[in-house]
Amino acid sequence: MTQSTTAIKGLIFVLFILITSSLFSQEKVTLSGYVTDVTTGETILGANVIIQELQTGVPTNIYGFYSLSVPAGDYEVSYSFIGYETLTKSLSLSDDLALNVELKPKSIQTDEAVVVGERSSNTESTDLGRVDLEVAAIKRLPALLGEVDVLKTIQYLPGVSSAGEGNSGFYVRGGGPDQNLILLDNATIYNASHLFGFFSVFNADAIKNVELIKGGMPASYGGRISSVLDISLKEGNSKEFEVDGGIGLISSRLTLQGPIIKDKMSFIVSARRTYIDVLLEPFVNPESDFAGSGYFFYDLNAKINYTISDKDRLFLSGYFGRDVFGFQNDQAGFGADIPWGNSMGSLRWNHLFSDKLFMNTNVTYSDYRFEFKGSQEDFNFSLKSGIQDWSVKNQLSWYPNPRHQVKGGFDYVYHVFSPSQATASSGDTEFDLGGEMQNFSHEVGVYLQDEFDLTSDLRLNFGLRYSYFAHVGPFTRYIESEQDNFDQVEPNQTVEYDKGELVKDYGGLEPRISMRYRINERSSVKAGFSQNYQYVHLANLSPTSLPTDVWLPSTDVVRPQFGRQYNLGYFRNFLNNNYEASVELYYKDMENLVEYEEGAQPENNLNNNTDNQLVFGNGYSYGAEFFFKKTYGKLNGWVGYTWSRTMRQFDDLNAGREYPSRFDRRHDLSVVMGYTLNEKWEFGFTFVYGTGNSISLPTERYFFEGRFVDVYDERNNIRMAPYHRADIAATWYPRFREARKKRITEKGLEPKIESSWTFSIYNLYNRLNPYFYYVGVEGDLAEGNVEPKAYQVSLFPILPSVTWNFRF
Missing domain, CATH: 2.40.170.20 (TonB-dependent receptor, beta-barrel domain)
Incomplete structure (x- = not known):
C-alpha cells in the first residue's frame, strides 16, 4: 500500500501544479451550456463548439454539455454536428455566459450522409481505438432477417471479431467475451444476446449513442481488460x-x-x-x-x-x-x-x-x-x-x-x-x-x-x-x-x-x-x-x-x-x-x-x-x-x-x-x-x-x-x-x-x-x-481401419x- 499511496500523492501533486497554473493565467470568461436537437429536445453529444477568431473549441460531452474559457472579447461562435445545420452566433463576452442552443437537422441529407463518426477529430484527439457509431446509419445496413443489431455492426470494425456465424458475441483484440464491459445507461449488461446469441438485446429504436473503446481505456472505466461498449x-x-x-x-x-x-x-x-x-x-x-x-x-x-x-x-x-x-x-x-x-x-x-x-x-x-x-x-x-x-x-x-x-x-x-x-x-x-x-x-x-x-x-x-x-x-x-x-x-x-x-x-x-x-x-x-x-x-x-x-x-x-x-x-x-x-x-x-x-x-x-x-x-x-x-x-x-x-x-x-x-x-x-x-x-x-x-x-x-x-x-x-x-x-x-x-x-x-x-x-x-464441426468415422470397424472425419454444419x-x- 505504501507504493500505491506514494503514486497517488505524486499524481495529485502533478495535477495541483497544472490546476494552479491555470488559475493564475490571464483573466478569462466562460461560455457554457447544452446543445440539443430542435425537433426532439434530445441532447447532442460530440457537437463541435468553435470560436473562429481563436481557432479553438471543444466537443460536447456525453450529456450534451460544453464549457469554454476564453479571454473577454467579441467572437463568432459556431455550433455544428454531422447531419445538422451549422449555427453561428455573434457574442460579446465580457462576463460568464450560459447559452443553450438548438441545432436544426438538415432537411435532406443526401450530400452529407455518414456511417461512422468519432467524437473528436481523427487527428486531434488523444483517443486510440475509440469509435462512435451513428444509430441512423446502423439501421441502413443489411441485417440478418431484417433485425437491426448494434453488436453485429461493431463486428465490422478492425480489431473486433465475431463469435461465429450469425452470432452477436464479439471479441476485441484477442480478449474473451467476459473482458468486454457492456454498459446500458451506465448499468452493466452481463448477457447481451437473444436467441442463443443470434441477436443482441439492444433495440436500435431506443438507442441514442453507441461508443466502443478498444484501445486506451480512460481511467473512468474499470473492471475489464479488453474493451468498453458504452450505449x-x-x-x-x-x-x-x-x-x-x-x-x-x-x-x-x-x-x-x-x-x-x-x-x-x-x-x-x-x-x-x-x-x-x-x-x-x-x-x-x-x-x-x-x-x-x-x-x-x-x-x-x-x-x-x-x-x-x-x-x-x-x-x-x-x-x-x-x-x-x-x-x-x-x-x-x-x-x-x-x-x-x-x-x-x-x-x-x-x-x-x-x-x-x-x-x-x-x-x-x-x-x-x-x-x-x-x-x-x-x-x-x-x-x-x-x-x-x-x-x-x-x-x-x-x-x-x-x-x-x-x-x-x-x-x-x-x-x-x-x-x-x-x-x-x-x-x-x-x-x-x-x-x-x-x-x-x-x-x-x-x-x-x-x-x-x-x-x-x-x-x-x-x-x-x-x-x-x-x-x-x-x-x-x-x-x-x-x-x-x-x-x-x-x-x-x-x-x-x-x-x-x-x-x-x-x-x-x-x-x-x-x-x-x-x-x-x-x-x-x-x-x-x-x-x-x-x-x-x-x-x-x-x-x-x-x-x-x-x-x-x-x-x-x-x-x-x-x-x-x-x-x-x-x-x-x-x-x-x-x-x-x-x-x-x-x-x-x-x-x-x-x-x-x-x-x-x-x-x-x-x-x-x-x-x-x-x-x-x-x-x-x-x-x-x-x-x-x-x-x-x-x-x-x-x-x-x-x-x-x-x-x-x-x-x-x-x-x-x-x-x-x-x-x-x-x-x-x-x-x-x-x-x-x-x-x-x-x-x-x-x-x-x-x-x-x-x-x-x-x-x-x-x-x-x-x-x-x-x-x-x-x-x-x-x-x-x-x-x-x-x-x-x-x-x-x-x-x-x-x-x-x-x-x-x-x-x-x-x-x-x-x-x-x-x-x-x-x-x-x-x-x-x-x-460447427462434428466428428464421424470412416472405414470398417471389423477391419480395424476406423479413422475420424470432421463434418461441417452450416x-x-x-x-x-x-x-x-x-x-x-
Whole structure:
C-alpha cells in the first residue's frame, strides 16, 4: 500500500501544479451550456463548439454539455454536428455566459450522409481505438432477417471479431467475451444476446449513442481488460408526441415518446417481440407429441427525464428482456422451460456547480438470470444461475480552459453471484443437491484523469485508477485433495465464513496514459498504455457465449485477471477531411485467465465450488489494424483490415504448451458502404472475410471396451474453413424525405405518417460458412481401419427479408 499511496500523492501533486497554473493565467470568461436537437429536445453529444477568431473549441460531452474559457472579447461562435445545420452566433463576452442552443437537422441529407463518426477529430484527439457509431446509419445496413443489431455492426470494425456465424458475441483484440464491459445507461449488461446469441438485446429504436473503446481505456472505466461498449438510451422527444415502429419477418417494434411537460419533462417507451411461436403454431398439430413447444424473446426499454433547472437534470431509465424457450415431448413424458434474461434500472443526476464544474451521479441496478426447469413423469429438476449488481458512481468534470480537462470520481459495486443452484424432487421426496451456492463481493474504484496540451502540437491524457475487490461471506469453501491455498486443512473438508467476513481481497493501481503529437494540420501520431484489473470471470464450456455460462468472482482460489496494453498509431486526413485513415499497432499481455479443466461437467458443481473445476493461465495478443473511412457524400463507409495473433498458455492444458486461442484470427477484412441515390432510395453493402476459428478435433479414434475413444494431439489444432459473406440492403422512402423537410421547415404541415421499406439479402452468394464441426468415422470397424472425419454444419443460406418502418 505504501507504493500505491506514494503514486497517488505524486499524481495529485502533478495535477495541483497544472490546476494552479491555470488559475493564475490571464483573466478569462466562460461560455457554457447544452446543445440539443430542435425537433426532439434530445441532447447532442460530440457537437463541435468553435470560436473562429481563436481557432479553438471543444466537443460536447456525453450529456450534451460544453464549457469554454476564453479571454473577454467579441467572437463568432459556431455550433455544428454531422447531419445538422451549422449555427453561428455573434457574442460579446465580457462576463460568464450560459447559452443553450438548438441545432436544426438538415432537411435532406443526401450530400452529407455518414456511417461512422468519432467524437473528436481523427487527428486531434488523444483517443486510440475509440469509435462512435451513428444509430441512423446502423439501421441502413443489411441485417440478418431484417433485425437491426448494434453488436453485429461493431463486428465490422478492425480489431473486433465475431463469435461465429450469425452470432452477436464479439471479441476485441484477442480478449474473451467476459473482458468486454457492456454498459446500458451506465448499468452493466452481463448477457447481451437473444436467441442463443443470434441477436443482441439492444433495440436500435431506443438507442441514442453507441461508443466502443478498444484501445486506451480512460481511467473512468474499470473492471475489464479488453474493451468498453458504452450505449446510451434516448431521452424522449420533449417537443411533440411521436410513434415509431417496424414490422419484420420475425419481430415487431413499437416506440412511444413525447413531452410530459413540454421542453421540461419527457418520456420514451420502446418494446420489441418476436412472433416465431405465433407463426409456427398453426402448422403444429395439436395432437403432436411436440405440441406446446416454442420460443420467443421480448424486451422493453423505458426512460423519463426531467429538467429541474438550468443546473439540475434527472434521468430514470430501465430495461427488461427475456428469452422464453419451452420444449414438450408427450411421448417421452418430458417437458422443459428455459427462461433467461436481463433487467436493469438507472437513476442519474446531472448537476452544474458552476459553468466549469459538472457532476454526474448514477445509481444502477443490474440483474441477469438463467433457469432450466425440467420434468419427466413425477421427477422434477431445476438449475439456476445469475449475477446481481447494485452500484453507485460519481464523476466530477472540470473545464479550466479549452485545452485542459480534468475528471475525477469513484464507483462502488456490490455483487451477488449465483453460479449454481440445483433442486430435484420425485413425488414428495426432495433430493439434497447441496442447496444454493452464492458469492458476495464489494468492488471499489477511485480515479483521477487529466487531459491537457503541453504545446500546441503535443497533447497528453494521463489518468490513474485504484481498484479494490473483497470477496466476503457467507461462504463455504470445499477443500479438494490438492489445493495449494489450503495446505493446513485436511482434504475433503470445508471452511465456513460468516456473513461479511473477509474471504479474500485484492487491489492495485491502474495507470492509463495516451498522447497525440500533431505532425501537421492533416496528420498525427498517437501512443498509449493502459493497465487493468478484472475481478469477475466468465466460465464457459462452449466456444460461443451461451446462457448456461457462469459468472464467477475472484476468490481465494481465483486471482483477478490482469492486462497491459500498448498502442501506437498514425492518423491522417485527406481532401478537406472528407477521408480519414489510420494504422494502429497493439500488444496486449493477459494474466490469470480462466478455463474449465479437461473433462469438467456442470453437474460436478453440486456440493462443490465452481472454481474448483477451473485452471489458470496467461495469454498475449498483438496485431495491426488498418482503417480507411469516407465520412461525407452520397457514397460513404469504410474498409477495415486486421492482422493479429492471439495465444494462450496453461500449465494444466495442452501439456503446458502454448496454443492458439479460439479467438485467434490471422486475417479479418470488412467492407461497409452506404450510397444515397436520391431522396427516396438508400443502399447498404457489407462484405466480411475472416480466417477460420481454431477448434480441437481428434486426430485418431479407436474402439475400446465397447466405445469409441478419441485421441487429440494439440489443443485448438484445426482451423475451420475461412468465413466470408456479402449482404446488401435497399431502403425506400415513399414520402419520408418530403415529410421530414416539411416537419422541420413548415411546422404544422407534416403528413400524419412517414414510412420506409427496407429490403435486404443476407449471404448474397449463398456461402456455406461453418457453424460447427462434428466428428464421424470412416472405414470398417471389423477391419480395424476406423479413422475420424470432421463434418461441417452450416446454418444460414441466402436469406432475403423485408421490414416496414413507420413514424407518426
